Amino acid sequence: MELNAMDYFGDELNEPVSPTGQCLDNTSLCLYILAFLEFQVPIHNLPIVSLVEDAFLSIPHFTSIMVDDERGVKRWKRVEVKLEEHITEPKFTDNGIPVDSYDKHFADYISKMAMENLPQTKPLWQVHVIKYATSNAAGTLVFKFHHAIGDGYNLMGVILSSLQRADHPSLPLSFPSLKSSKPKNISRFILEKMPQFLSMPFTFVSDFGWTLLKSTLVEDDKTPIKSGVEAVEFRPFKLSNVTFSMDHIKEIKSNLGVTINDAITGIIFYGIRLYMQNIDYKSRALNSTALVIANTRHIKDYQRVQDMLKTTKGSWGNHITYYHVSVPKLQDIPISNPVQFINKAHTSIKRQKNSFAPPLITKLLRMKNKLEGPEALAKHIHGTMRKSSLLISNVAGPIEQMAWANHPIGGFFFTLSGIPQSLVITVMSYMGMLRVTTATEEGFIDEQKLMRYLNSAFEIIRHESIAKENTP
Known part of the structure; x- marks a missing residue:
């Protein structure tokens, strides 16, 4: 659904969507980044709403939608974010089935969710809270980001800025050095x-x-x-x-x-x-x-x-x-x-x-x-x-293990959809x-x-x- 700036009459439009961002959101190409956090403990008590609010709502691109101005140029437009519309907790089936059955439910859910386009009337991101245990995790958070918001460096940075070291929460996470360790002759x-x-x-x-x-x-x-x-x-x-x-x-x-x-x-x-x-x-x-x-x-x-x-x-x-x-x-x-x-x-x-x-x-x-x-x-x-x-x-x-609200994370990976x-x-x-x-x-x-x-x-x-x- 294409939105026009007139739909938000009286509200000020912000900066134009980057040329690459516009390219990644149209009828020919629509790409998404999916990031997965696999927790080592159940996440039934994870305060997901407050965590997501702290992590995302201070970032303009997470509180904006893309609309066309009077010249047909796409621009970011700030809107009110209703967190309950962006956080989804799927229901697979009753408890008590084998873990490998949940693996199949999880795989089918991810495949279906990844192919669905996000509504243009809301900021282009979702968080999927999967509280069922799989063979890889006691619980999993899946973040779905439209590639127009930013690239992997940006979106991983957003997630990483919200997490802490599991061993020393007050210390910053460290990453493998990309610089050469040998001085050049x-x-x-x-x-x-x-x-x-x-x-x-x-x-x-x-x-x-x-x-x-x-x-x-x-x-x-x-x-x-x-x-x-x-x-x-x-x-x-x-x-x-x-x-x-x-x-x-x-x-x-x-x-x-x-x-x-x-x-x-x-x-x-x-x-x-x-x-x-x-x-x-x-x-x-x-x-x-x-x-x-x-x-x-x-x-x-x-x-x-x-x-x-x-x-x-x-x-x-x-x-x-x-x-x-x-x-x-x-x-x-x-x-x-x-x-x-x-x-x-x-x-x-x-x-x-x-x-x-x-x-x-x-x-x-x-x-x-x-x-x-x-x-x-x-x-x-x-x-x-x-x-x-x-x-x-x-x-x-990161080199060190991460945690979110004292819930240790055992696995961290990403994939792309729409390719x-x-x-x-x-x-x-x-x-x-x-x-x-x-x-x-x-x-x-x-x-x-x-x-x-x-x-x-x-x-x-x-x-x-x-x-x-x-x-x-």
Whole structure:
């Protein structure tokens, strides 16, 4: 339902919705972020109304709706928030059934809830209070945020600003450092960068051209992870998780001389290819591409919500971009050499990060929005997603255990809905563990088998990295 500013005659309209925000809320593309807090104790006594009020109602985007002004420009309009309309407590069935039955009720509820559009007449967020115990938690809070409100950095920051350390509530949460721990040797740095600098024009033209082709003309093959059906974003999906030790990931990183992001991406790619080969042997040689979401901020750590909101040019909003990374083929890399999946991921990601292509693509998208409008940009981004095989997004979580109102939180993860792909993978660290979450098209991808292959890929690559390190 489109709302007009005249529906709120006499009330002042606030700042315009950002171009990206408008793009993420229209008929072609409507994206949501779902964040999950898994509690270790029952949450029957959790004062959810007061907690949500304290966490959200001081933030303008959580007390506003999008309306059109007299020129048709979407703007944020402050409205009265009725918390009872944003907090939902589902009723599954009577108590006394096995936990695995609640797991199914939970999965079905999340799939249905994730696909429902939020009403435009209310601020675009919900909190779902699931008091039933599942195999992962004694109780779960699920936050549903419209992506137009902000990106993962903003929305995770809002949640994290409301939580406390379980061991010392007065101390701030800490996060994994994203900065390099090794000081750079200037001479060595110049020597290492010289070949890259000399090849930069060719690399730029190659990467830029490939990205344009992947966004417009070239579509990935249909494979066991890409059904290619129309409107796949409206089909039911299954959420699954596999968890790895951060210490083991760091061990792989150190042994192979790559980054943590390279290590986990290589593991995911290897596990995916093993799954694809098991389902259809021919798919080992078919083209598959991951669309990797990246944060364009120069900020290294989370900010307090108050700091995010200080200026309109601050860190609030959708400061994200994307780049394509090819999933290596098993015909190119022998199955007996899985470490090459890490090396390939390292080379591809490093090349994209050092290329001018992603920033230029971002500028072109802004120009397209300015000349053709949010609907045209949304169609372009939708097509870019649909032509690739999967999406990968990652967020760094706290090192320490969190609690909300003295209720300890054992698990913390997120996913995305509205993505026109059969497979969406999100990665989040928390309490020394790395959680990989998959949202898979129901009835097309065997999510349990995929989880087994991801776990197997991790074990194989870890073993191979240790052997490589110990080889004289």
